[in-house]
Amino acid sequence: MSRRDDEVTEQDPDPDRLTHTATTRARPVTVTVIDYNGSRFDERTSARPGEIRTPAHPPTIAWVNVDGVHDVGTILTIGEAFGIHPLTLEDIANTHQRPKIEDHGDYLYVAVRMLSPYGDGGFQSEQVSLVLGKSYVVSFQEEPGDVFERIRERLRTGAGRIRGEGADYLFYALLDAIVDGYFAVIEEFGERIETIEEEVVADPDRGTLQAIYALKRSLIALRRSVWPLRDVVSELERSESPLIHAPTLVYLRDVYDHTIEVAETVETYRDMMSGTLDVYLSSQSSRMNEIMKVLTIIATIFIPLTFIAGVYGMNFAQMPELRHPWGYPAALASMAAVAGTMLLYFRKKGWI
Numbered sequence: 001m002s003r004r005d006d007e008v009t010e011q012d013p014d015p016d017r018l019t020h021t022a023t024t025r026a027r028p029v030t031v032t033v034i035d036y037n038g039s040r041f042d043e044r045t046s047a048r049p050g051e052i053r054t055p056a057h058p059p060t061i062a063w064v065n066v067d068g069v070h071d072v073g074t075i076l077t078i079g080e081a082f083g084i085h086p087l088t089l090e091d092i093a094n095t096h097q098r099p100k101i102e103d104h105g106d107y108l109y110v111a112v113r114m115l116s117p118y119g120d121g122g123f124q125s126e127q128v129s130l131v132l133g134k135s136y137v138v139s140f141q142e143e144p145g146d147v148f149e150r151i152r153e154r155l156r157t158g159a160g161r162i163r164g165e166g167a168d169y170l171f172y173a174l175l176d177a178i179v180d181g182y183f184a185v186i187e188e189f190g191e192r193i194e195t196i197e198e199e200v201v202a203d204p205d206r207g208t209l210q211a212i213y214a215l216k217r218s219l220i221a222l223r224r225s226v227w228p229l230r231d232v233v234s235e236l237e238r239s240e241s242p243l244i245h246a247p248t249l250v251y252l253r254d255v256y257d258h259t260i261e262v263a264e265t266v267e268t269y270r271d272m273m274s275g276t277l278d279v280y281l282s283s284q285s286s287r288m289n290e291i292m293k294v295l296t297i298i299a300t301i302f303i304p305l306t307f308i309a310g311v312y313g314m315n316f317a318q319m320p321e322l323r324h325p326w327g328y329p330a331a332l333a334s335m336a337a338v339a340g341t342m343l344l345y346f347r348k349k350g351w352i
Contacts, residue, residue, distance in 0.1 A: 029066065029067065029068035029070070029071040029074050030045065030066075030067040030068065030144060031045075031064065031065070031066050031067075031074065031078075032044070032045045032064070032065045033063070033064050033065075034062070034063040034064075034065075034152070034155060035060050035062050036060070036061055036063075036155055036163055037059050037061060037163065037164075038163050038164045040060065041155060041156065041163070043156070060135065061135055061136065061137075061167050061170060062135065062136040062137070062167075063136070063137050063139070063155075063170055064078065064082075064136065064137070064138045065138075065139045065141070065148070066078065066138070066139065066140045066141065067141050067143065067144045067146075068141070068142070068143070068144070069092055069095060069129075069140050069141070069142055072093065075089055075092055075093055075140070082107070082131065082133060082136065082138060083106065083107070084107065084109075084131060084138075085104055088104065088109045088131070091109070091111060091129070092111075092129045092140050095126070095127040095142055096127070097111040097127055097129075098111075098228050099111055099112045099113060099225065099228035099229045099231075099232050100228065101232045101235050101236060103239070103241055106133065106134070107131055107132060107133045107243070108131070108132040108171075108236075108239075108241060108243055108244075109130070109131055110129070110130045110131075110132070110175070110232060110236070111127060111128075111129050111130075112127075112128055112130070112175070112178055112229055112232065113125050113126070113127060113128070113225040113229070114126050114127075114128045114141070114146065114147065114178050115181055115182055115184075115185045115222070115225065116145075116147070116181060116184070117184055117185055117187075117188040122188075122214075122218055123188070123218065123222065125221070125225060126141065126142040126143055127142060128140065128141055128146075128178060130171060130174060130175065132167060132168065132171040132243055132244075133167065133243070134167065134243060135166070135167050136167055137167050137170050137171050137174065139174060147177045147178060147180065147181040148174060148177055150177065151170075151173050151174065151177060154173075165248075166248075167243075168243060168244045168245055168248045169248055169251070171244075171248075172248050172251045172252055172255065175233070175236075175252075175255055176251070176254075176255050176258075179233075179255055179258050179259055179262070180258070182226065182258075182262045183258075183262065186262060186265050186266070186269075189215070189218070189219065189222075189269055190269070192215060193215065193269060193272055193273065196208065196211055196212060196215065196273075196276060197272075197276055197279075199211075200212075200276055200279050200280045200283065201279075204280050204283055204284065208280060209280060212273060212276060212277050212280060215273055216270070216273050216274075216277070219266060219269055219270050219273060220270075222266055223263075223266050223267075223270070226259070226262050226263045226266055227263055229259055230259045230260060230263050233252065233255050233256045233259050234256055236252050237249060237252045237253050237255075237256050293351070297346060297351065297352060301342050301343070304338045304342075305335045305338065308331060308334055308335050308338070309331075312327070312331050
């Protein structure tokens with residue numbers, strides 16, 4: 001039992017307490033029920049929640065997938081059908097949960113984030129709640145569309161071993177599909193990072209800086225999903241719950257390895273973006289130094305020219321050069337000579 005069960009007495013779900021917290025636009029809720037075993041397969045879509053029950057025959061496994069958690073009535077009905085605790089139902093409706101796992105004895109509840117690429121180095125994130133019972137798995141998603149289609153095809157065609165295994169193996173397969181979806185997001189991040197690095201080396205501008213900060217924010221958001229998931233899978237791997245059989249623990253260890261790989265890749269990408277930001281700032285500083293060097297050289301050249309012009313700009317009556325026929329050309333020539341000498345000196349020093 002979880003700590004929540006010790007603190008809260010059993011009670012019927014209260015519709016007034018159950019509130020959906022997502023800000024996305026509500027869509028029609030779709031409930032899909034798949035009953036299967038090694039020799040039987042039945043799939044029903046848009047089933048009425050009131051007709052959903054746990055499998056009548058233990059050898060039959062039921063997978064109930066709910067697309068949309070904004071309909072509180074549907075969540076309450078499914079919760080009543082499978083004996084899900086009211087506090088778990090609240091967590092399902094609250095779509096801002098941190099990835100976590102709760103053991104309620106007769107079922108396990110896991111909340112994770114399902115990610116999908118969203119162009120230009122970004123990604124979409126939604127909460128997926130998985131409830132594992134003795135002969136059933138219930139999955140709750142915020143929106144239609146997921147990474148479970150490959151599992152559905154395996155169930156329909158009987159490919160692989162999933163039809164011959166229990167609910168815990170289906171639970172593992174769903175969790176593994178979610179973690180595999182992280183790799184698609186990671187690949188998008190890698191491509192975007194390579195593009196930004198090329199921009200930083202070639203011709204960085206203000207847009208490059210904005211792209212770097214946007215990618216750093218996305219990596220932070222990704223890290224917030226990955227690191228708690230690592231703890232969830234680790235706890236599942238060490239779980240002593242009778243709902244997870246020993247053969248399935250081997251597969252959960254594989255999921256844990258994948259989670260660690262994703263977490264390490266995210267940390268590597270964060271370090272790369274920090275290094276890229278340092279390179280950008282260094283290049284901008286170097287560029288500014290080059291500009292300041294050019295301006296300094298120009299100002300240095302004009303200092304003696306300004307002095308010459310200032311001397312011969314004075315209108316004292318006793319200045320002999322004022323009436324000299326070659327005074328003006330001589331002043332210009334002296335200015336050109338001084339400027340040329342300084343340019344030669346700067347070039348010899350390697351300053352220009």
